[in-house]
Amino acid sequence: MPVPDTLITDRLCIRPYLQGDLASLVRFFNNPRVTRYTDLPDGQTHEETAAFLGMILASYATQEPIFAFAVTLRDGGEVVGSCGFAPMDDESTVQIYYAFFPEYWGKGYATEAAGRMIEYIFSLGRFGTIVVDSALGNPASGRVAERLGMQPLGIVEQKGRHSRRYVLNRV
Structure with missing residues (x-):
């Protein structure tokens, strides 16, 4: 499955990571409000x-890429967050994620980026279901899923962490 070049929204560009994104990624991984x-x-x-960025970049050229993307502002190109997806075990379902620097919270960027990611995933015709696992302590993430039309499915546990799972089926 190919990695898209760039997905565009009104305010954002969602693109594969570049080597030049290293400083932003270091800042991202060292902000506990982002990674919490x-x-x-x-x-x-x-x-x-x-090394982590190198692994992502190398994966883009393989048959099984890591679908992790930088989210930048359309005006200026500043990296404001990350979003992506990963196929799940049943092969017709993918899990999406979104995470942004705190200074960009509450501005609708997560909803905008995740909405565009959902459009892209469904356009592939390969996946019928998209899920979001929102940490129980992070209700803002769940509100993003709900704004995208996703329905709560229940509580799941992964890696010792409890999340509320939201689901969206292709119509």
């Missing part, structure tokens, strides 16, 4: 983050 409710590694050194 995610599976992202937090407190990474510059070298660890560079």
